[in-house]
Amino acid sequence: QVQLVESGGGVVQPGRSLRLSCAASGFTFTDYAMHWVRQAPGKGLEWVAMTSYDESSKYYANSVEGRFTISRDTSKNILYLQLNSLRTEDTAIYYCARVVNGSPKNWGQGTLVTVSS
Amino acid sequence: DVVMTQSPLSLPVTLGQPASISCRSSQSLLYTDGNTYLSWFQQRPGQSPRRLIYKVSNRDSGVPDRFSGSGSGTDFTLRISRVEAEDVGVYYCMQTRHWPQTFGQGTKVEIK
Numbered sequence: 001q002v003q004l005v006e007s008g009g010g011v012v013q014p015g016r017s018l019r020l021s022c023a024a025s026g027f028t029f030t031d032y033a034m035h036w037v038r039q040a041p042g043k044g045l046e047w048v049a050m051t052s053y054d055e056s057s058k059y060y061a062n063s064v065e066g067r068f069t070i071s072r073d074t075s076k077n078i079l080y081l082q083l084n085s086l087r088t089e090d091t092a093i094y095y096c097a098r099v100v101n102g103s104p105k106n107w108g109q110g111t112l113v114t115v116s117s
Numbered sequence: 118d119v120v121m122t123q124s125p126l127s128l129p130v131t132l133g134q135p136a137s138i139s140c141r142s143s144q145s146l147l148y149t150d151g152n153t154y155l156s157w158f159q160q161r162p163g164q165s166p167r168r169l170i171y172k173v174s175n176r177d178s179g180v181p182d183r184f185s186g187s188g189s190g191t192d193f194t195l196r197i198s199r200v201e202a203e204d205v206g207v208y209y210c211m212q213t214r215h216w217p218q219t220f221g222q223g224t225k226v227e228i229k
Binding site for chain 2: 035037046050059060061101102105107109110
């Protein structure tokens with residue numbers, strides 16, 4: 001069955017960097033576009049970034065453009081999100097999700113990023 | 118950015134009664150391929166989101182048939198025919214037609 005397992009979250013100071021990972025299994029990783037979506041504590045869902053199946057297209061939310069980078073390692077079946085120049089407002093649970101039929105169908109359990117001095 | 122506006126934001130419902138959530142987009146979600154890219158998600162307390170509906174009205178496998186989606190263009194609705202206790206949570210619409218992709222604010226469904 002499809003499994004997505006995020007890791008790499010933690011507490012980090014403003015301005016620092018973090019790399020999140022999403023280990024994918026149960027499907028052919030190279031066939032699917034993938035998303036990152038985040039959720040600040042007690043708030044709604046916010047779409048963050050998407051990469052096409054072959055990384056030929058990548059898109060970002062305005063709030064993270066130029067600071068975050070989405071990528072994938074097809075040899076390891078891992079999706080990454082590099083978070084640079086972190087701000088307190090980036091504090092959230094970060095979910096990875098697989099795109100099926102045009103929107104995120106399968107979601108991981110999320111990893112919590114806390115940006116605080 | 119395309120703004121997704123849900124209403125109501127809070128929906129107290131009686132068990133066994135129907136419920137309806139509206140979602141309106143600031144731009145049409147119809148794509149040139151003929152599909153309309155509007156999805157619905159359920160997030161139960163303490164859980165990850167779960168997709169219920171894609172492309173307006175297509176129910177995902179395993180989703181009870183009491184959930185249905187309808188609409189076109191910029192106006193969409195999620196209906197629950199008879200609310201059950203397990204339906205408590207927050208429901209989000211999402212558009213994947215335009216970049217950046219965007220979610221509605223969420224509608225919290227609770228039992229009266």
